[in-house]
Amino acid sequence: MKNKYKVAVIGCGSIANAHLEGYSKLSKIEIKAVVDTNRAAREMYMKEYQILNGYENLESMLSEMNPDIVSICVWHKLHDVMTEKIANYPSVKGIICEKPMAIGLGNAEKMIEVCKKNNVKLIISHQRRFTPGWMKAKDVIQSGLIGVPIRGEIRVKDGLLNWGTHSIDGVRFVLGEPEAQWVFGALERSTNKFERDTAIEDCCMGLVQFEDNLQFFIQSDLLDNNCDAGRFTIIGTNGMIYIEETKIRLFNDSSNGWKNIKLDLDKDDKAIGGNTNAMQVEELIEWIEKDKESRSSARIAIKTQEIMMAIYESARKNKVIKLPLKEKNYPLELMIDEKKLHLYNKEKYDIREFLNRDNIDEDLYQNLKAQGLEHNEIMQKIHSKK
Numbered sequence: 001m002k003n004k005y006k007v008a009v010i011g012c013g014s015i016a017n018a019h020l021e022g023y024s025k026l027s028k029i030e031i032k033a034v035v036d037t038n039r040a041a042r043e044m045y046m047k048e049y050q051i052l053n054g055y056e057n058l059e060s061m062l063s064e065m066n067p068d069i070v071s072i073c074v075w076h077k078l079h080d081v082m083t084e085k086i087a088n089y090p091s092v093k094g095i096i097c098e099k100p101m102a103i104g105l106g107n108a109e110k111m112i113e114v115c116k117k118n119n120v121k122l123i124i125s126h127q128r129r130f131t132p133g134w135m136k137a138k139d140v141i142q143s144g145l146i147g148v149p150i151r152g153e154i155r156v157k158d159g160l161l162n163w164g165t166h167s168i169d170g171v172r173f174v175l176g177e178p179e180a181q182w183v184f185g186a187l188e189r190s191t192n193k194f195e196r197d198t199a200i201e202d203c204c205m206g207l208v209q210f211e212d213n214l215q216f217f218i219q220s221d222l223l224d225n226n227c228d229a230g231r232f233t234i235i236g237t238n239g240m241i242y243i244e245e246t247k248i249r250l251f252n253d254s255s256n257g258w259k260n261i262k263l264d265l266d267k268d269d270k271a272i273g274g275n276t277n278a279m280q281v282e283e284l285i286e287w288i289e290k291d292k293e294s295r296s297s298a299r300i301a302i303k304t305q306e307i308m309m310a311i312y313e314s315a316r317k318n319k320v321i322k323l324p325l326k327e328k329n330y331p332l333e334l335m336i337d338e339k340k341l342h343l344y345n346k347e348k349y350d351i352r353e354f355l356n357r358d359n360i361d362e363d364l365y366q367n368l369k370a371q372g373l374e375h376n377e378i379m380q381k382i383h384s385k386k
């Protein structure tokens, strides 16, 4: 048992802030270093969190800092590569890797193997498992207030891997980690769409069958309105529950319509930013010290990874996919390589560039919208003219 755990964060972008905020709330943590290839990015957090050591590359940081815990906050394709390097470094006891766990099921499996071999505890940052809404919803469902759960409904956007991973993981969490048996999926990719350098679909949907006749249905990028990775609905034999991170509503035969359920919210617990990350770190430390597995462990997270990959594989093979999934590569990339997807527009674009409308000519945007174009089509047109 250590008095203080030495921590380093790799990748000083948007999500690193939540990790740093979480670590900085804990007395057992000493933030020793940040790593980023971009100097301005690492210096920004060094200043904000008074961190003395900044590195351009991971290897130098590992050998000079000997960290106990490392956060991986770089883009998806680097998650498995960095996990392997970090897990093989002798001082490391725990890794918190961002979602999605990896691209492809095989890479996720390798992450688990290398961590097991080195006795490193690996967490995938599905930090919403620590939100008050999701935790309370789990209790409500377990206490039988909606009867036997039979159906989950998820609507997300910005790529299945990006938001879908949180919501699929969330449904599994509140339902007590049921095992998926088969998956049926469909997708469209008629534009050359990427998210954080990973090929993604224009839209997709998946039906997932669990044990005991429980199913859930996920729609991704099919509806732009009212989507959020943090919300979903679970329907049971005797009612239903609508779940958000800081709010839940119950409908059953004694609720007299929809009823808000009181949550244990701190006064300033708006969403939770660093709080969920801090709780996640506390569980990691408990796992390291007492061998009590964290709710965000990679062993649990890989089930979500498998479901997402199975949705793509089902679309690739045009059939129901029974789990465990045999295909270890990223089925969407295989579909692209196999020329199964016809692009009406071949120009590559990344939706990260398209989320921000700050430097966009608003009149032109509205004009194209009035012509009936969707947001992505408008952004693609505007970007291709630049």
Ligand SMILES: NC(=O)c1ccc[n+]([C@@H]2O[C@H](COP(=O)([O-])OP(=O)(O)OC[C@H]3O[C@@H](n4cnc5c(N)ncnc54)[C@H](O)[C@@H]3O)[C@@H](O)[C@H]2O)c1
Pocket: 010, 011, 012, 013, 014, 015, 016, 035, 036, 037, 038, 041, 056, 057, 058, 073, 074, 075, 076, 098, 099, 100, 125, 126, 127, 162, 196
């Ligand atoms: N859990 C969540 O709710 C949540 C939210 C946002 C992002 N994420 C995940 O976090 C990851 C990072 O996303 P982001 O939005 O923070 O990205 P970002 O683009 O804001 O930041 C990534 C940073 O990594 C740095 N970087 C790139 N290659 C590097 C290398 N080889 N070594 C060191 N640094 C390197 C970049 O310079 C950049 O500063 C993604 O996988 C994303 O899916 C998770």
